[in-house]
Amino acid sequence: MPKLVDPVERREHIVRAVLRLVAREGFAGASLRNVAAESGLNIGSVRHYFTSHTELVLFAMTSMVERVSARLLGHVEAAAHWERRPLAARRATVQAALEELLPLDEDRHAEVAVFVEFAAAARTDPALAAAARKAAAGTRGFVARLTERYVTTDGMRPGLDPAVEAARLWALLDGVATQAVLQPQLVTAETCRQVLDTHLRSLEATRGT
């Protein structure tokens, strides 16, 4: 018998309102009163499930990060045993995994926007620093694992340093994703895909000419 109000789902409902507000109006737009209005609840109700505003935004941030992390894990497993597959197939697998971090559709666009807001806010808000650092380290690890796996196989350019290549690819993805969110007129989804594809191909050994 489901209780009339499920506390867990209530919190998720509020979190969704927070993320919607941050994506639409920025970090400062996620005030308690705005969140209450956006979620259709009363301020008192919101405060009943989150003791403070800091806890609310922190929970919303970690909640979103966990959601993305779970999605990434599936792609890592897809690249588990690919030794015998052709190089183009391996590249496609890596590209599909990394595209999870790019704002190629509306949902991921909102995700990246929220992440940019949180990351920027965490620079000057000590309460968010630890969570932001953990999130950044997570995506860096994800990119690094894929890079290492992709680079240390046959058909790659000789002399590639996996650590440096991981940092380079991470910066590239982070940069193009942020640009696509902050300057959508200058950097489109197609730019993102093109840049990533070109980069992955540039890591491979040139056969001809």
Next chain:
Amino acid sequence: MPKLVDPVERREHIVRAVLRLVAREGFAGASLRNVAAESGLNIGSVRHYFTSHTELVLFAMTSMVERVSARLLGHVEAAAHWERRPLAARRATVQAALEELLPLDEDRHAEVAVFVEFAAAARTDPALAAAARKAAAGTRGFVARLTERYVTTDGMRPGLDPAVEAARLWALLDGVATQAVLQPQLVTAETCRQVLDTHLRSLEATRGT
């Protein structure tokens, strides 16, 4: 005879206070009262030189962008006539120019931090949108010009698309610079230099194994 108060220098003095505050406390920290306190002036004095808060932050933003742009122009001229110079020297010139965009010292670190704050704020603040778009287009043009000039010479990898390479390099620089500011523990100045150097070298044709 210098007037007792030079309006131009007063505005610059206030702007410096704004940029200091944005770098230290974030975009929201640049309130009129904070700016007045930081600049050692009275709120009324600040309001005497800037009719509104929007005009203040907008002027501070464009002021900083112009300062950086002037610095970049010198580097572009340095790459004007280099056809007869060896490839390593050309790469060093390009690297020195692009390092102007990276937070390799305290000043540039603060600059990038301020720019990140403004760019993020401009996403949801229509008053800043035009200026942010102009600034982004400016740095993109700077990177694109250098890229095109660097890529379309002898000794480069065949089949490079200047437009795509410009977008890729711009995203890389923007990404690593932002990361170094938002996550200084994960991305250091050395990482920035290493990533940029590796990238520029990767554009060159591999001679031997």
Next chain:
DNA sequence: CTGGTTTTATCACAGTCGTGATACGAACGG
């Protein structure tokens, strides 16, 4: 029904924000 917990709702308080209005003094041209 009764009693206790959960949930919702409302008020008040102190703080900050941008801004309009106003006033006082200092500087300067005539």
Next chain:
DNA sequence: CCGTTCGTATCACGACTGTGATAAAACCAG
């Protein structure tokens, strides 16, 4: 000298913030 402009300073207003306190309503077990 006067009068006008410029610079500084201070007040008040309405709007917004997070939060403590409190009360009413809804729920559910005994």
